[in-house]
Amino acid sequence: MENTRQSDGARELGTGGPRVMPIGLGCMGMSWIYAESGRDDAESVRVIREALDSGVGLLDTAALYGDGHNERLVGRAVAGRRDDVVVATKGGLVVDDLATKSIHRDGRPESLRRHVEGSLERLGVERIDLYYLHRVDPNVPLEESWGALAELVAEGKLARIGLSEVTVAQTAAAHAVHPVAAIQSELSVWTRDPLGGQTRTDAEENLLEWTLANGVAFVPFAPLGRGYLTGTLAPGTFESGDIRSVNPRFTAEAFERNRLIGEEIARIAEAHGATSAQVSLAWLLGLADNVIPIPGTRSGRHLAENLGAVGLRLSDAERERLDRLPQAYGSRY
Numbered sequence: 001m002e003n004t005r006q007s008d009g010a011r012e013l014g015t016g017g018p019r020v021m022p023i024g025l026g027c028m029g030m031s032w033i034y035a036e037s038g039r040d041d042a043e044s045v046r047v048i049r050e051a052l053d054s055g056v057g058l059l060d061t062a063a064l065y066g067d068g069h070n071e072r073l074v075g076r077a078v079a080g081r082r083d084d085v086v087v088a089t090k091g092g093l094v095v096d097d098l099a100t101k102s103i104h105r106d107g108r109p110e111s112l113r114r115h116v117e118g119s120l121e122r123l124g125v126e127r128i129d130l131y132y133l134h135r136v137d138p139n140v141p142l143e144e145s146w147g148a149l150a151e152l153v154a155e156g157k158l159a160r161i162g163l164s165e166v167t168v169a170q171t172a173a174a175h176a177v178h179p180v181a182a183i184q185s186e187l188s189v190w191t192r193d194p195l196g197g198q199t200r201t202d203a204e205e206n207l208l209e210w211t212l213a214n215g216v217a218f219v220p221f222a223p224l225g226r227g228y229l230t231g232t233l234a235p236g237t238f239e240s241g242d243i244r245s246v247n248p249r250f251t252a253e254a255f256e257r258n259r260l261i262g263e264e265i266a267r268i269a270e271a272h273g274a275t276s277a278q279v280s281l282a283w284l285l286g287l288a289d290n291v292i293p294i295p296g297t298r299s300g301r302h303l304a305e306n307l308g309a310v311g312l313r314l315s316d317a318e319r320e321r322l323d324r325l326p327q328a329y330g331s332r333y
């Protein structure tokens with residue numbers, strides 16, 4: 001999709017890239033990581049189509065998610081709707097064992113070429129709109145992995161390429177070889193590492209600042225803190241197989257120590273007659289015009305609620321209250 005969707009407040013996916021609604025849809029949870037008992041492919045396809053009907057332009061998936069399952073699902077949902085959507089997927093992470101979810105990195109050029117061919121086939125498309133290197137492989141110089149993706153752009157298999165979970169130095173090095181269209185990293189009210197510290201004014205290692213200055217889109221993943229920032233989760237309620245049952249941020253102790261964060265967001269939400277999810281997303285949207293969060297949901301109701309954040313404006317004082325909150329207790333993984 002090239003510059004076709006001009007919805008109000010649309011944001012550019014990197015310089016010269018397609019313009020999309022400022023909130024996309026993360027599709028991962030439909031196939032991977034979260035509770036398996038709630039998975040329903042037919043319902044997931046319906047939710048993705050509902051997103052497209054609502055004007056969502058950016059869908060996020062990866063070969064990793066369910067070892068190809070999620071890409072097939074997205075492929076089913078976008079069949080016949082190619083002009084409505086920017087499909088973003090990722091490669092360079094490989095599933096060893098679906099049951100244990102053990103994975104490894106593989107950024108070798110010949111592997112990436114194979115990964116791209118697999119994604120094209122599963123998505124049922126001739127060209128992938130945005131393709132990320134899911135993680136940098138420590139055994140392969142980034143320039144080699146990135147060079148391989150740039151070649152696939154030249155061959156017309158990928159329209160634009162991006163990186164996930166990288167430093168400013170890595171992004172700048174890649175950008176010098178071939179334009180980085182988008183960076184995807186975890187960023188939310190309780191995970192502010194890409195801001196270089198507590199707030200945007202901390203310039204050191206401020207990845208968001210760098211992307212803004214260089215015409216690169218910033219796509220925050222887990223913008224709702226894997227659900228915590230919606231204020232709807234409780235400790236001890238995650239089934240085995242749901243990553244949160246073993247994630248350090250979702251222990252009973254972490255819930256207690258992070259309580260302040262959830263409560264402050266809820267207070268601001270109440271003042272607006274909004275939800276905590278909407279406040280969390282509005283905070284992200286207000287950081288900079290190149291920010292396009294991709295909240296994940298397999299629920300049509302949550303999708304509609306999350307899109308409602310586009311119209312929510314936080315005051316400077318409210319933003320400061322959120323900026324001042326501590327980052328999450330508990331490591332991300």
Ligand SMILES: NC(=O)c1ccc[n+]([C@@H]2O[C@H](COP(=O)([O-])OP(=O)(O)OC[C@H]3O[C@@H](n4cnc5c(N)ncnc54)[C@H](OP(=O)(O)O)[C@@H]3O)[C@@H](O)[C@H]2O)c1
Pocket residue numbers: 025026027028029034060061134164165184185220221222223224225226227228230232277294295296297298299301302303305306
């Ligand atoms: N690049 C990477 O390495 C990487 C890593 C992780 C994720 N991602 C991408 O980022 C996307 C988003 O991240 P994520 O899904 O892990 O985390 P998230 O968006 O922070 O949170 C998703 C969780 O929040 C719940 N939720 C969503 N909207 C809600 C609402 N309005 N009210 C209550 N609960 C709500 C979802 O449950 P329901 O389904 O019940 O709504 C789900 O459990 C993923 O789908 C994936 O595409 C990328």
